[in-house]
Amino acid sequence: MFFVDTLEFEGLGNRSHLAGGPGAAVVVDPPRDIDQVIAAAARHGVRIAFVAETHVHNDYVSGGLELARVTGADYLVPAGAHVSFARTPVADGDTVTVDAGLTLRAIATPGHTPHHTSYVLTEDGRDVAAFTGGSLLIGSVGRPDLVEPRLTERLARAQHASAHRLADELDDAVPVLPTHGFGSFCSSSQATGDSSTIGRERRTNDALTKDADTFVAELLAGLDDVPAYYAHMGPANAAGPAPVDLTPPARADGEEIAARLAAGEWVVDLRSRVAFAEGHVAGSFNFEGRGKLATHLAWLIPWGKPVTLLAGTPGQIADAQRELARVGIDRPAAAATGDPAGWIRSGERLASFPRARFADLARLRGRRERVVVLDVRRGSERADGFVDGSLHIPLHELHRRSGEVPDGTVWVHCAGGMRAAIAASLLDAAGRDVVAVDDGFDAAVEAGLTLRADSTG
Structure with missing residues (x-):
């Protein structure tokens, strides 16, 4: 009997999937912090035999290369993706055996990127799950404008065709398991719902209910701003991301925090907006740890600028560090926790605003x-x-x-x-x-x- 575990990353609006049988599994679109994927596989008592990417991601740094290295899994990457590391290229129609009676089939679904590939899990000849990445989302599709402006309309038309191909080839009961679309800016519009099937999408998804010209015109008219940090994600994933380092950052006192501010570095206070307004280090910025921390901070910060994190507890620092690593902000320069009065130099006062x-x-x-x-x-x-x-x-x-x-x-x-x-x-x-x-x-x-x-x- 097969299983599918979904790992949710609410801050980025993405999901990764672990699917397999009694002895082995495949991971689709893994996060940068692979420890939780390995832990999920351990809970099932399975070996990770394959790691599969649906595309070279534009919105987060993948942990696929490192997960494959650590586990010895075959790393499946669409053949059309231009990458700088060894991998197993997959083309339309390719299949791999995940476990006894359980296979994974590649379906070319260009649109979100030119090389985008979906994967269908089949048990004893019956399709049981479709991992659609940034192609067919829940009530939407992945946006087609993240690769090259001159390709946007062509990719939008490809999205329409890819959605129809999935709907034509798969039964109504097959679950649709996308990577994007739960608040991700990779979604072309607001996705609705938490789960879906091919049949539901056939009835409700614009890509499957509207003709190509109407769909493309409305899709292009509705595209929103692209987070600035996306420009750095694709190149990082194509080059092969380095292993993530989640060891605690060095601790900073009031003198060091003041020095970092004076040097033009960013000091980010992760506390609630209520607590920040009541009293904070002058010159610091408030990005609440609960919310879209990675999206907003990575969007605003000059890329490569050192970051010092402030929070009430070490656990809040660790959570933020993990989330920021997913978008390539790898190592905080320093961190401080506890009472904000300890984050300023002797004789100074906390700032506030109403x-x-x-x-x-x-x-x-x-x-x-x-x-x-x-x-x-x-x-x-x-x-x-x-x-x-x-x-x-x-x-x-x-x-x-x-x-x-x-x-x-x-x-x-x-x-x-x-x-x-x-x-x-x-x-x-x-x-x-x-x-x-x-x-x-x-x-x-x-x-x-x-x-x-x-x-x-």
């Missing part, structure tokens, strides 16, 4: 007090409605565009509060007076603020 609700902003505007309202949501979010008179600078552009923010106290908001807290910390570190609006955007309407619903404001 938090507020949209109702507070409405009252302020009702008194005709002039403030700067900064919206740091993405353009696609703002197009659905925004506070009248607000300035729009998406969070991922704020660090380089902060000079565009007018003088005065800045009330910064997003859709829920987390990105506003990041933005407020960036502006606070630059010496601006800020108020972080810690509220859901729906509350702006309830507060009586005037909204506009076009993209020109």
